[in-house]
Amino acid sequence: MLEPNGPLPPEIYWRRRLLAIGAVVVALALVLWLAFALLRGDGSDSPGANPSTTAASNKAAGSSSGASESASGSSSASATAASGAEAAPAGQPCPDQSLAVKVNVGQPTYKTGEQPVFGIVITNISSDACERDMGSGLQQISVQSLDGQRRMWASTDCYPDGTPDVRILNPGQQAAFTVTWSGSSSQPSCAGERVQVPPGAYTVVAQLGSVRSSPEPFNIA
Structure with missing residues (x-):
C-alpha cells in the first residue's frame, strides 16, 4: 500500500x-x-x-x-x-271388539209424514289398521218405542241384502253413513202391512255385527 x-x-x-x-x-x-x-x-x-x-x-x-x-x-x-x-298389518279383519258404533238423528222432532234421517258413525277403536265390510245389508238401524217394548221398524226387514262396502280403517278412523227412514212400520222378512208410525217418542239404535250403539231419542209429532 x-x-x-x-x-x-x-x-x-x-x-x-x-x-x-x-x-x-x-x-x-x-x-x-x-x-x-x-x-x-x-x-x-x-x-x-x-x-x-x-x-x-x-x-x-x-x-x-x-x-x-x-x-x-x-x-x-x-x-x-x-x-x-x-x-304393517294389511287386510287384517276388524273384529267386533275393535269397533264402536254411534247413531244420531238429523233433528229432534219430525212431523208425521216426514222422513227422519239417521247418521251412523263406525270408529276403529283398536291400535291396528283393519278392514270390514260395512255394506247396508250388514248394518241394522232399528226404531223402537221410547220404553223399548215395541219394535217399529228395522232397515233390514224389507231390504236384507245390500251392496258390499269394504272399508279399511286406521286406528281412530271413522266411516260415516246416512239412512233415511220412510216413517212406515215394518216386520222381519217384510211381513204384514206397512203403516205410518203414529206420533210419539221413539229411539233409534244402529248395529254392526254384535256391536250396538246407545239408543238416540227423537219425536214424531
Whole structure:
C-alpha cells in the first residue's frame, strides 16, 4: 500500500482506510447473506407445496368418504322404512271388539209424514289398521218405542241384502253413513202391512255385527 500523504498524521489516514475496507467487507457479507437466504427460501417452497397438496388430497378423499357414508346411511334408512311398511298389518279383519258404533238423528222432532234421517258413525277403536265390510245389508238401524217394548221398524226387514262396502280403517278412523227412514212400520222378512208410525217418542239404535250403539231419542209429532 502507498504511504498516506497529507497534512494530517499518517495514522488518521490508515484509520480511514480501515474503516472504508471494513464497510466494504460488511456490505459484501450482507449481500452474501441475502443471497444465501433467498436461495434457502427458494428451496423451502418446493417441499412445503407437497404437504399442502397432500392435505388437499386427503381432504378430498375425506369428503368422498363422507359422501359414501351418507349414501350408505340413506340406503339403510330406506331399507328400514320399507321393512316397516311390509311389516304393517294389511287386510287384517276388524273384529267386533275393535269397533264402536254411534247413531244420531238429523233433528229432534219430525212431523208425521216426514222422513227422519239417521247418521251412523263406525270408529276403529283398536291400535291396528283393519278392514270390514260395512255394506247396508250388514248394518241394522232399528226404531223402537221410547220404553223399548215395541219394535217399529228395522232397515233390514224389507231390504236384507245390500251392496258390499269394504272399508279399511286406521286406528281412530271413522266411516260415516246416512239412512233415511220412510216413517212406515215394518216386520222381519217384510211381513204384514206397512203403516205410518203414529206420533210419539221413539229411539233409534244402529248395529254392526254384535256391536250396538246407545239408543238416540227423537219425536214424531
